[in-house]
Structure formats: C-alpha cells, structure tokens
Amino acid sequence: MSQCDGVYRLCSQSDVDSFFIKNGFCEEVNRLTIGNGSFDCQSITDLSPLLGIKKINNFFLRTIPNCSSLDGLDSLNTIGELFINTSSLTDLSGLRNLRTIEQLNHVYGNSSSSTGVNDLSMYASDLLEITTRLEIDSDTKLSGNSKELVPSEPENPDFILNLRFTSAKNDFTELISADIKHFPGFVLTNCNADSLSLVGLENVDSYSIFTINESDDLDLSPVNHLIADNLYFIGYSNSNHTNVLPNVRNLKNLGIIDYDGLSSIDILLPNLNEISEFFQISNNADLTDISVLNDLELPQKNRIDFLPDTRPYNIMITDNPNLDSCNLDLLCRALKVYPDSILIDDNGIGCTLEEVKRYCQTVSTDDLVDKEINLFPNPANGFVNITSESTIQKIELLDTTGKLIQVKNSHQTSINIDAYPPGTYIMRIYTENSIFHERFIIESL
Numbered sequence: 001m002s003q004c005d006g007v008y009r010l011c012s013q014s015d016v017d018s019f020f021i022k023n024g025f026c027e028e029v030n031r032l033t034i035g036n037g038s039f040d041c042q043s044i045t046d047l048s049p050l051l052g053i054k055k056i057n058n059f060f061l062r063t064i065p066n067c068s069s070l071d072g073l074d075s076l077n078t079i080g081e082l083f084i085n086t087s088s089l090t091d092l093s094g095l096r097n098l099r100t101i102e103q104l105n106h107v108y109g110n111s112s113s114s115t116g117v118n119d120l121s122m123y124a125s126d127l128l129e130i131t132t133r134l135e136i137d138s139d140t141k142l143s144g145n146s147k148e149l150v151p152s153e154p155e156n157p158d159f160i161l162n163l164r165f166t167s168a169k170n171d172f173t174e175l176i177s178a179d180i181k182h183f184p185g186f187v188l189t190n191c192n193a194d195s196l197s198l199v200g201l202e203n204v205d206s207y208s209i210f211t212i213n214e215s216d217d218l219d220l221s222p223v224n225h226l227i228a229d230n231l232y233f234i235g236y237s238n239s240n241h242t243n244v245l246p247n248v249r250n251l252k253n254l255g256i257i258d259y260d261g262l263s264s265i266d267i268l269l270p271n272l273n274e275i276s277e278f279f280q281i282s283n284n285a286d287l288t289d290i291s292v293l294n295d296l297e298l299p300q301k302n303r304i305d306f307l308p309d310t311r312p313y314n315i316m317i318t319d320n321p322n323l324d325s326c327n328l329d330l331l332c333r334a335l336k337v338y339p340d341s342i343l344i345d346d347n348g349i350g351c352t353l354e355e356v357k358r359y360c361q362t363v364s365t366d367d368l369v370d371k372e373i374n375l376f377p378n379p380a381n382g383f384v385n386i387t388s389e390s391t392i393q394k395i396e397l398l399d400t401t402g403k404l405i406q407v408k409n410s411h412q413t414s415i416n417i418d419a420y421p422p423g424t425y426i427m428r429i430y431t432e433n434s435i436f437h438e439r440f441i442i443e444s445l
Contacts, residue, residue: 001054007031011041015217017049027075028055035062035085047072047094054078063088067207085109086117086140095122103133108140119144120175143174152180160185160209162294163196172200185209192216195270197225212236220245233259233268246271254279256287264289266424275299280316287320288348291426294328294437298337314341317351324348325355328438332360362435363412373429386413390431398426417442 001261004026004189009018010033030201035041044064050072052138057080063071066300071094081103108118120136121144130149135137136142142163151159163170183204188196192215206227212218220243227247232255238259245268254275263286272292277299281290299314310316315334326344334342335357344353374387386392395415398405408415415427421442428434 001028002026003028004195006279008429009033010044011036013043013045016044016047019050020052025052027053029053029057029059030289031058031060032056033060033062035064043440056080058083059083061085064115081105083107086122090116098128101128101130103135105131105135105137106140107137120149123149130159133160133162134157134165136166137164137168138164139168141168142172150176150180152177158184160187162187162189163191164189166191166195169195171197174200176200176204179202181205183207183210187211187213187216188215189213190215191218193218207423218243229253231255233257233262237261243268245269248272248275250276251279252277254369256281256284258283259287260284261286263287264292266292270424272296277301278310278314280310280313280318281320282316282318284320284323288322288324290317290323290326291328291437291439293330294426295439296330298330298334300338312341313343314338316343317347318343318345320347320351322348324350326351327356327359331356335360373431373436373438375427375438375440379443380417381443381445382416382418384415384417384427384440386415386427386429388413388429388431390433392429392431394430396428396430398428399423 002025006023007030008019008023010019013351016153021416034047035044041062041064044067047067047069048071052075053073054075055078059079059082061082061084065088068088068090070089073094074097076095077097077099079098079101082101083105085107087107087109106120111384118139118326119141123130128149129151131151150161173217181204182283183206186207186209188211198218198220202222204223205225207229209230209232210226210228211234213232216237217239224243224245225247226245227249229251230253231245231248231251232253234255234257236258237260248269249271250273252275256262256265256268256430257280262284265281265287266289269292275293275296278301279293279299281287291369301314315331317323324347326347327350331342331344342353344351344356366435376385376387378384386395392411392413395408395412396404397402397415397417406415407419417425420442422442424439424441427438427440429438
C-alpha cells in the first residue's frame with residue numbers, strides 16, 4: 001500500500017485539490033487534519049479529490065463549516081485514531097465503507113451555528129468496529145446507533161468508553177447492549193446529574209476499570225451492584241451522600257481523590273476486603289474516617305507505574321485536612337515491610353507519619369498478623385463477647401466516623417450493644433501488651 005508518511009493539514013479547497021499533486025498518490029496517510037477548531041477553513045466544500053485513501057493512522061476531522069458531506073472519503077476503510085466534529089456535517093454517508101476505527105473521539109457542539117448530526121447515527125452500520133477506545137464529547141446524544149458500537153468484552157478485552165463534558169440529556173439505553181455483563185473500561189469526565197443518567201447500565205455486573213472524574217451528584221443506583229478491579233473517584237462532588245457500592249470487596253487499585261461530601265470511606269465501600277496493589281486517598285475535604293482500611297492485607301504493586309507522583313508508593317494518604325487520625329494496624333504492618341513506599345502527609349492534626357509511628361510503637365506488629373483477640377458473634381445483636389489471650393484492661397466502642405460512644409474500664413468480656421442502631425462499629429481493645437481494633441456489625445433484630 002502506497003504511503004504518505006508526513007503530517008498534513010488541509011484548511012482550504014486548494015489544499016484538498018492539490019493533496020495528491022503535492023504528495024503523490026497514496027492509499028495510506030500517517031496524520032491528516034482537515035479543518036480546524038474555529039471557522040477559518042470556510043473554502044473547503046468538496047472532499048472528493050481525496051478519493052482513493054484507504055487508511056489514515058491519525059485523522060482529525062475538525063470544523064469545516066461549508067462542507068456538509070464526507071463524500072470523497074468513500075475509499076476509507078481503516079482509521080487508527082479518529083477525532084471528528086460533526087457540528088457542521090449533515091451527510092456522513094461518505095464513510096459508508098469504513099470498517100475499523102481503533103480509537104474514536106466524537107464531538108458535537110450545540111450552538112446557534114450548528115447544523116450537523118447531533119447523535120451517533122453515522123456509525124449505525126453493523127460492519128463498523130471500534131476496537132480499543134470510544135470517547136463521546138459535549139452535546140452528542142447517545143442515540144441513533146446500533147448497539148454493536150460498543151463491543152462485548154470477549155471481542156475487545158481492553159475497550160474503554162469515556163463520556164466527557166456531556167450537556168445533552170443522556171442515558172445509556174441505546175448505547176449499551178443488555179447482553180454486556182462485563183465492561184473493560186468505563187470513564188465519566190465532567191458529567192453531572194442534570195445531563196446524565198446511568199440508566200442502561202443495570203445489566204453490567206463488573207468492570208475492569210470504573211472511573212468518575214470531575215463530575216457532580218450522579219445517581220449511582222443503576223450501578224450500585226457493580227464489582228470492579230480498579231475504582232477511581234477523582235474530583236467528584238456528592239451533595240446527596242447516598243452513593244453506596246456494597247458489592248465492591250476485592251480491588252486491585254483504589255483512588256479517592258478530591259471527593260467532596262465523603263466523610264468516611266466506609267459509607268461508599270462498606271464491605272471492602274482487599275486492595276491488592278495500590279491505593280491513594282488524597283485531597284478529600286470532608287473525610288474524617290478511613291478505618292475500613294485497617295484490616296486489609298498490604299497492597300503491593302506488581303506492574304510498572306509510569307506516573308512520577310505515585311511511582312514510589314503502595315499507599316498514599318495526603319492532603320485530607322479533616323482526617324485527624326490514621327492510626328491503622330495496616331500502616332504499622334506497612335512500615336515494617338516497606339517503610340519507603342508509604343506517603344502520609346499534610347492531613348489533619350493527628351494523621352501524620354510521626355503520629356502513626358508513635359501509635360505503632362504501642363502495637364505489636366507480630367500480633368497484628370496472628371491476632372489474640374476474637375469477637376463473637378459477628379454480626380451480633382444484644383451482646384458482643386470478647387476472648388483474649390491477654391488480660392483486657394479497657395474496651396472502647398467507636399462508630400465508623402471514629403466517634404467514641406462507649407468505654408468499659410474493666411476486665412469485662414461481654415458488651416451490651418442494645419442501645420445502638422444496626423451498622424458497622426469498631427471495638428478498640430487495650431490489653432496489657434497491645435491495642436487491637438476489631439470491626440463488627442450490629443444487625444437488625
């Protein structure tokens with residue numbers, strides 16, 4: 001296949017007409033831009049001089065206000081990366097022979113000058129396959145296409161869907177097929193409850209990556225059953241405080257960064273059991289409690305981290321101004337195993353590396369592996385019983401925000417919990433040798 005290996009930008013009809021004259025006929029183009037981000041390329045009206053191009057590795061089809069048709073691109077069957085702005089395009093049949101796009105970024109901006117196609121109907125052919133990434137931007141409606149646009153996981157195990165800056169009233173009922181049960185990568189960026197509903201995702205049970213980035217007040221109830229390998233909330237505002245993901249138990253990576261309105265990780269992830277590789281808890285203005293992390297096994301990265309800010313660390317707890325305590329047994333074990341792979345910095349007054357080290361001096365890290373304390377029954381109602389190989393000196397009962405709600409200064413081994421509502425609680429147990437933190441659940445009668 002003859003190739004044009006350079007980088008080409010066409011912003012006039014004469015540029016289009018002379019493309020093959022200047023560069024020689026080629027069926028494959030390395031990088032081609034037609035139009036630009038404004039209305040400067042108004043003289044382009046006809047793309048037919050480009051007939052014969054079969055493959056473009058990087059294709060940027062930007063604003064071409066006086067060209068409403070893509071006729072002339074009829075030979076095109078493969079695109080590596082396609083960025084397309086359809087704000088002025090009314091006839092997209094010129095892509096009728098397109099069969100494969102590796103990465104698609106589709107943009108429609110709704111303005112007084114927009115005359116183009118505002119949905120995904122241009123991709124309605126069952127013969128078209130998007131293999132690795134689909135990004136949908138701005139005012140695009142998630143309708144008008146066949147549901148083959150988003151492949152099933154066995155066909156494309158690394159596929160990522162990224163919906164960004166949406167301002168159209170959207171949900172996923174016409175985009176996601178009901179037979180898709182696992183989604184490799186799902187990312188929402190700059191979306192909010194006024195413009196986006198997650199209805200249509202009810203049948204998706206699991207995600208390799210689930211990310212909500214710079215978004216506000218989304219109702220997660222259609223996906224509250226999800227299981228994920230990697231979970232990220234970055235720049236998320238949740239004024240309703242209602243989102244709970246009870247099925248998320250075993251994660252590889254967790255990022256909770258700049259989550260506005262979250263006071264306790266336990267509220268979002270009440271049944272978290274494992275983070276096997278890495279977690280970052282940073283810039284959360286309302287966060288006061290991370291005790292759900294206490295009994296996790298140590299995370300350990302098993303891959304190369306290419307981000308310089310996170311590369312040295314397995315655990316990052318930073319810039320949480322109201323997190324006044326992070327005295328976790330997990331961190332004591334981590335300091336013993338990989339002290340240079342923990343970053344605790346710029347949190348509330350009691351959540352510092354120095355404070356954690358002082359706490360760990362009072363705790364036997366050997367006992368943390370093979371604990372001498374047992375609570376039963378768990379879940380419980382009425383009473384919780386405690387057994388210990390050492391003499392119990394004091395027992396404190398805390399809720400998941402860290403609030404102290406009961407103290408027993410005795411050798412008592414049974415605690416009355418009748419007065420407390422159902423939920424998760426923490427028992428802090430002081431023995432003659434150590435301090436232990438045990439989580440338990442009060443269940444409804």
